[in-house]
Amino acid sequence: MENQDQTIEVMRACLLAGKIMLQSGAETYRVEDTMSRMASSFGLSQTHSYVTPTGIIFSTEGEGPERTKLVRISDRTTDLRKVAMVNSVSRKISSGKIGLEEALKQLKDIEEANLTYSFFIQIVAAAIASGCFTIMFRGSWLDFLPSMAAGGMGYFLVVYFHRIVPVKFFAEFLSSFFIGMVSFFFVKVGLGQELDKIIIGSVMPLVPGLLITNAVRDLMAGHLVSGLSKGAEALLTAFAIGSGIAAILSFL
Numbered sequence: 694m695e696n697q698d699q700t701i702e703v704m705r706a707c708l709l710a711g712k713i714m715l716q717s718g719a720e721t722y723r724v725e726d727t728m729s730r731m732a733s734s735f736g737l738s739q740t741h742s743y744v745t746p747t748g749i750i751f752s753t754e755g756e757g758p759e760r761t762k763l764v765r766i767s768d769r770t771t772d773l774r775k776v777a778m779v780n781s782v783s784r785k786i787s788s789g790k791i792g793l794e795e796a797l798k799q800l801k802d803i804e805e806a807n808l809t810y811s812f813f814i815q816i817v818a819a820a821i822a823s824g825c826f827t828i829m830f831r832g833s834w835l836d837f838l839p840s841m842a843a844g845g846m847g848y849f850l851v852v853y854f855h856r857i858v859p860v861k862f863f864a865e866f867l868s869s870f871f872i873g874m875v876s877f878f879f880v881k882v883g884l885g886q887e888l889d890k891i892i893i894g895s896v897m898p899l900v901p902g903l904l905i906t907n908a909v910r911d912l913m914a915g916h917l918v919s920g921l922s923k924g925a926e927a928l929l930t931a932f933a934i935g936s937g938i939a940a941i942l943s944f945l
Contacts, residue, residue, distance in 0.1 A: 703735040708764045709800045710779050711749045717772040721911045721919035727783045734786045746922050778803050819898040820845030827894030836891050839879035843895035847872040862933045869937030901927040
């Protein structure tokens with residue numbers, strides 16, 4: 694009975710680690726590898742995991758009945774610091790520095806921690822990135838400030854619209870639509886020169902770069918379901934951004 698309870702606790706720890714990593718933007722193969730290493734360190738050498746962007750199935754074999762648990766993933770964001778922290782806990786487990794109880798405690802603390810920057814800082818970072826991307830794409834310095842304004846507003850709106858309508862496609866479509874409108878306004882009043890450069894720089898904070906990278910890495914690692922689903926999500930995001938810009942330009 695004690696051995697069965699130990700197995701359940703190990704599965705809880707592995708699933709919690711996998712859930713945190715998947716919700717924070719980790720690749721599928723990294724999640725499976727971390728869960729497998731943690732289980733092996735706690736004495737469960739025969740484990741199987743199936744990870745998709747929307748759920749994790751984890752099962753064990755060995756003495757006693759086989760056990761299988763499922764965790765549903767509904768929210769996904771980008772928080773690579775949490776991924777690194779879970780990896781650190783996994784390495785401590787593998788080296789024998791911490792036990793199961795301490796590992797569960799640390800993982801719960803990581804899950805509950807709010808490590809993201811404030812919303813204001815995120816908007817400022819998006820604005821600065823937009824201006825820098827405009828210069829990188831050979832825009833003029835006169836377009837730097839308009840790109841900052843449009844990019845910062847675009848990031849604010851995508852978060853705001855997503856809170857009102859929990860459908861990512863519409864939030865990104867409306868945000869890019871307003872980015873195109875503001876960019877055209879700046880050019881029209883003479884505060885900007887090249888409309889295309891301003892728009893390109895302003896939408897860059899919305900581009901799903903990490904999602905595309907993870908999709909390719911998962912496909913290369915043989916995780917076809919996860920790779921294709923992430924690729925489809927990235928393609929839908931790109932389509933939403935392009936549709937918003939095309940819609941506003943068609944009215945001008």
